[in-house]
Amino acid sequence: MSGEGRDVDPRFVEAWREWLAALATDADSALAAAHVYEQLEPDGRDAWLDALVEDGPQMAVPAVALYAPLLSVETDPVRRDRIELALVAEAASVGGRHRVRALRALLAGGDRIAVLITPMYLDFVKVLACRYAPDRGFSWVRDAPMSHRRDAPIDGSTLEGVRLESTPLPVVVEELARSILAAGRAGAALPASLSGYANLFDVDPDGGDTAS
Secondary structure (H helix, E strand, O other), X not given: OOOOOOOOOHHHHHHHHHHHHHOOOOHHHHHHHHHHHHHOOHHHHHHHHHHHHHHHHHOOOOHHHHHHHHHOOOOOHHHHHHHHHHHHHHHHHHOOHHHOEEEEXXXXXXXXXXXXXXXXXXXXXXXXXXXXXXXXXXXXXXEEEEEEHHHOOOOOOEEOOEEOEEOXXXXXXXXXXXXXXXXXXOOOXXXXXXXXXXXXXXXOOOOOEOOO
16 A cells, blocks of 8 residues: 555555554544455455555554454455464464463363453453363364453353353463364364464474473
């Protein structure tokens, strides 16, 4: 969108960049971006992502502010992969364990339901919920890449009819890592939503525990 090699009105470029900058400080702008992007045809979405590749590095705006609103509404697997790749480096640098809050419920038969809530920016959080058994793997995994903080589960919330309780993150991480290994032994693929949390698990799903 810089206009290099194209006949683009500099005023339009300036307005576009001002709007992108607002995504980092204004929650309403982020929600509006998600709505506008959702209404675009595939070619328009591709053009938006191309413009972010060009303009994003030139701006003092975190990648999560530019891409998370789009990821929250994108369903095409190719574009989702493109967006997630744009977030990988930044997520690795800020996604430490101390940022993640865990909730868990114990079910009959050894199953558990866990929710991981990761602050993103402004009032937005990333919510991962899953049902699993440490010795059998996963029944389901649900990922909400951009949710408002007020909508995220808290201690005492219910999911699948059971009450969630705040649980130390290492407890949940250990159980999830064991579930990943169990799924691998059974020949099941690692749920794609969990790949973004690999830095928490210290586990190689094709081999074993990588923690020293």
